[in-house]
Amino acid sequence: MKKFLILLLALLLLAGCSTQESVTPAPAEDASSGTAASDDSAASDGTQEDVFRLTFTANDLEGNPVDQSVFANAKLTMLNVWATFCAPCINEMPDLGELAAQGGTDYQIIGVCSDLDGSEEMLADARDLVAQTGADYLHLQPSESLYPVLTATSSVPVTFFFDSEGKVVGNGLLGAQDKETWAQVLEERLEMVEAGAEVQSDGAA
Numbered sequence: 001m002k003k004f005l006i007l008l009l010a011l012l013l014l015a016g017c018s019t020q021e022s023v024t025p026a027p028a029e030d031a032s033s034g035t036a037a038s039d040d041s042a043a044s045d046g047t048q049e050d051v052f053r054l055t056f057t058a059n060d061l062e063g064n065p066v067d068q069s070v071f072a073n074a075k076l077t078m079l080n081v082w083a084t085f086c087a088p089c090i091n092e093m094p095d096l097g098e099l100a101a102q103g104g105t106d107y108q109i110i111g112v113c114s115d116l117d118g119s120e121e122m123l124a125d126a127r128d129l130v131a132q133t134g135a136d137y138l139h140l141q142p143s144e145s146l147y148p149v150l151t152a153t154s155s156v157p158v159t160f161f162f163d164s165e166g167k168v169v170g171n172g173l174l175g176a177q178d179k180e181t182w183a184q185v186l187e188e189r190l191e192m193v194e195a196g197a198e199v200q201s202d203g204a205a
Helices: 002-015 068-073 087-101 120-133 144-150 179-204
Strands: 021-023 036-042 048-054 057-059 065-067 076-082 107-113 158-163 172-174
Touching (some): 048 144, 065 068, 068 076, 068 107, 076 087, 076 179, 087 107, 087 120, 087 179, 107 144, 107 179, 158 179
Antiparallel strands (some): 021 172, 036 048, 057 065, 076 158, 158 172
16 A cells, blocks of 8 residues: 555656646456446447446545445535645635535535645645635545546546446546636536436336
């Protein structure tokens, strides 16, 4: 685990912060290892496609355990990977905090602070940044089972979207956005989730 975190931190420091583009999670080899899986799911055109599903275990910034069951708290989860050294990451966190407060059961925002090395000093820095920016939503420490989202790109911030079962919804986005853009993206991803639910309901009828 420590070797994994050191390697991840080195990659992030080399890459730095990002510009906007789309990105997809990097699936792990075996879902039984507690990382990722793919399901055969009907696409909107009736064809079959692999749908990435994230399963994980990690700790929040206070050391409390969290796993993929957290996805069930909302129809849509916005998973934002950030770092303490990344100015664009930090600059968008106040907007994300405001959006998170408006999510209700429709959507939730979860942060993953990717450059934490397990030290109390780094954890304290991350907690201070969360408090200063008003990003009052769940933030996770990196773990090996979060490998698919942590290594999908070597730059931050990067953001992925998952439904209540942990299945990825659309492409992830690389780069920081303003509040209005994120609100629009959230609306679009919610529509994708609801459209997918309708397809499944029609298929079961």
